[in-house]
Amino acid sequence: xxxxxxxxxxxLALATTAHLHAQAVYGEFSASNLPGGPQxxxxxxxxxxxxxxxxxxxxxxxxxxEMQGRFLSKNGELFDSITFGPRFTFPFSRDHGFVPFxxxxxxxxxxxxxxxxxxxxxxxxxxxxxMKRVTKRLDVVVDYGYEPYGAFYGKYNIQSYSAGVVYxxxxx
Numbered sequence: 784x785x786x787x788x789x790x791x792x793x794x795l796a797l798a799t800t801a802h803l804h805a806q807a808v809y810g811e812f813s814a815s816n817l818p819g820g821p822q823x824x825x826x827x828x829x830x831x832x833x834x835x836x837x838x839x840x841x842x843x844x845x846x847x848x849e850m851q852g853r854f855l856s857k858n859g860e861l862f863d864s865i866t867f868g869p870r871f872t873f874p875f876s877r878d879h880g881f882v883p884f885x886x887x888x889x890x891x892x893x894x895x896x897x898x899x900x901x902x903x904x905x906x907x908x909x910x911x912x913x914m915k916r917v918t919k920r921l922d923v924v925v926d927y928g929y930e931p932y933g934a935f936y937g938k939y940n941i942q943s944y945s946a947g948v949v950y951x952x953x954x955x
Contacts, residue, residue: 807834809924811947815855817862817939826855826862830945834870845872849886851910853943859897862941864906864930866890880916884926885909892932894939906930908941914949922949 811830818824832851839845849870855862866888873883887909895901912926928943 806836806952807949808832808952809834809947809949811924811926811945813853813855813943813945815853815862815928815941815943817941826857826860828853828855830854830943830947837869843873843875845874846870847872849888851888861895862892864890864892866906866908866930882914882916882922883912884914885911888930892930894932904932906932910943912945916955919954920951922951923947924949 809832813828813830815826816824817826830851830853832849834847834849837846837848847870848867850867851865853862853864867890868886868888870884870886889905889907891903892906893901893903908928908930910926910928912924914922914924916922925946928945930941930943932939932941
């Protein structure tokens with residue numbers, strides 16, 4: 784229940800702070816590779832987030848602020864993270880409906896399993912992917928993320944593969 788409340792708080796935190804024409808929220812299913820994890824290499828779960836448009840550089844680059852939460856688990860092994868940072872969107876191919884993006888994020892992650900008892904540490908990394916417009920308010924998205932986790936001396940260089948939907952509060 785704590786994880787669901789945290790996810791909803793994350794989405795609402797950005798969704799209530801700016802004009803409605805500049806907001807989007809998203810939800811994705813994620814499979815994340817934690818090489819050498821005690822319960823196997825992959826953890827599964829959800830990724831939620833919110834974006835706020837900041838500015839546009841001409842017609843071909845947009846800068847947004849992004850806040851993201853990832854909540855993963857498998858057989859008692861848990862990894863939860865909260866990150867934030869800039870997101871660059873490249874809408875030059877909007878005529879075809881595909882919009883690539885890249886982001887850089889920093890934050891904190893919490894790892895726990897039956898033997899470690901849990902550790903919280905810094906987290907940084909990046910995401911890259913593509914969105915495809917489905918309706919005036921809805922996109923589908925796929926992305927790849929790479930996040931070195933500060934605990935265990937670089938043992939966990941997390942690679943995440945995600946797919947989901949993005950909902951825009953304004954019609955595009």
